Amino acid sequence: MSSMENHVTTKIRGTGRRDLIFIAVLAAVLAAFLVLSAVKKEAGVxxxxxxxxxxxxxxxxxxxxxxxxxxxxxxxxxxxxxxxxxxxxxxxxxxxxxxxxxxxxxxxxxxxxxxxxxxxxxxxxxxxxxxxxxx
Amino acid sequence: MIPSRNKAAFLGVFLALALICSYVESLIPFYFGIPGVKLGLTNLVVVMMLYCVGAKEALAVSVCRIVLAGFLFGNMFSILYSLAGGLLSFLAMVLLKRTGQFGVLPVSISGGILHNVGQICVAALVVENYNIFYYLPVLLAAGFLTGLLIGVAAQGVIRRVGPFLSGEKRRKGE
CATH class of the missing domain: 2.60.320.10 (N-utilization substance G protein NusG, insert domain)
Structure with a gap:
């Protein structure tokens, strides 16, 4: 299990460009998903x-x-x-x-x-x- | 790393912290219209442990927290629910962190999203009705937002508390 411990680090990077791209793409996909599902709503019977x-x-x-x-x-x-x-x-x-x-x-x-x-x-x-x- | 004789006490402190987060969250009448949407305050502790203590310690505390919080503030269903969400979210966070490509925010966000995915899967299985995936878009968006908030908080906490936890500063005090 020592491999897991190698990943412990207290020096964390700040939010980089790659993080922002990840967040932006994910937000866009989820927003599109949300809009699509909202548009499809019709009254039930x-x-x-x-x-x-x-x-x-x-x-x-x-x-x-x-x-x-x-x-x-x-x-x-x-x-x-x-x-x-x-x-x-x-x-x-x-x-x-x-x-x-x-x-x-x-x-x-x-x-x-x-x-x-x-x-x-x-x-x-x-x-x-x-x-x-x-x- | 933590000396093994202190480990139980050390991890116990984190478990207590996570339980308090659960308790605080159970007090807030946080309601967004659909069951299952929560801030996920305890994920702050899990993310912090993932970065400052270690993956298996984080997993152990997370699972113990879910079972204990279920007995204290919830019921059998809330344990089942949380366990599915918690494990899936943990897996996502560990894998994403291991790629080494991303910072705390994407890790926390993926955790938030996968937590809700795990929960809705269990809910669908329990009620044997797959139409509840109707709520998936809302739950994914909610997971994204809560994950982002927790990620921002975790980043601040890790930066300030991290050096003490990993022993860099703790040893000086001993």
Whole structure:
């Protein structure tokens, strides 16, 4: 492991030209990525809830509704649809990250409750509509 | 280098420092709209150790910090999350540092970005839903920014504290 120790040095170089190029290129790539993903956003039509990777149910965004998510007879999360947006309002986990997350309405946006493995996702209506026509 | 009999105490001090950073961060209601986006204050300690103490010591402190902080301030999921992010970010930083081509900032930035990549991968595996990669662009950008901030801070810390840690000045005091 002595090879690792050879890399220990207290004399560090300042930020050089190469560092600045690295940072600038990376910033440009990430900004482009961010802009591209923002442009692609379109309003979703329905909301799908999955638990443990399996479909729990789906609801249209147009109708206000309160959906309790019940796993093994216990209500773990509550998802509320209001004004065309889906929001997680209750979760029985300690971190409450999904509850803090803002309401979602754009296609493919998701709210994830990691401890309960609950995923709330917005889907576009078009594919669904085509499916029903095809049937 | 550090005499081996002092090593446990020496590294313990860093572990304490990293844990305090975790604690401080858990107190700040830092919220950017998506789970997982944090400043990553403890990465300051990891970057500093990477430069001033050594790679395996940095790794040891990082892993111990994640497990202990998980028990103290989080839960099993936060350990899993942090471990994936922490290890991937550590790997990226060590490799980039070893190329010898870059300074502290690119190393810290790559650490910040890869940390978020590791976390989103674990999240996708846990919930078995790969649509959450939808948030990848935002998480990458967040990792870049936090990595940059931590890198600037780490650069200052390494410059000032580094000579004491590596023993150059410590020995004079002994």
């Amino acid at each position: 329905s909301v799908v809830v999955t638990v443990d990777g399996e479909r729990y149910g789906s609801w249209p965004l147009s109708k206000d509704e309160e959906v309790p998510v019940t796993i093994d007879g216990k209500t773990t999360n509550v998802m509320v649809i209001r004004d065309g947006m889906a929001d997680m309002t209750e979760a029985d986990c300690p971190d409450q990250l999904c509850v803090h997350q803002k309401a979602i309405s754009k296609n493919n946006e998701t709210i994830v409750c990691l401890p309960n493995r609950v995923v709330v996702q917005i889907t576009g209506g078009e594919e669904g509509a085509y499916d029903s026509i095809a049937k």
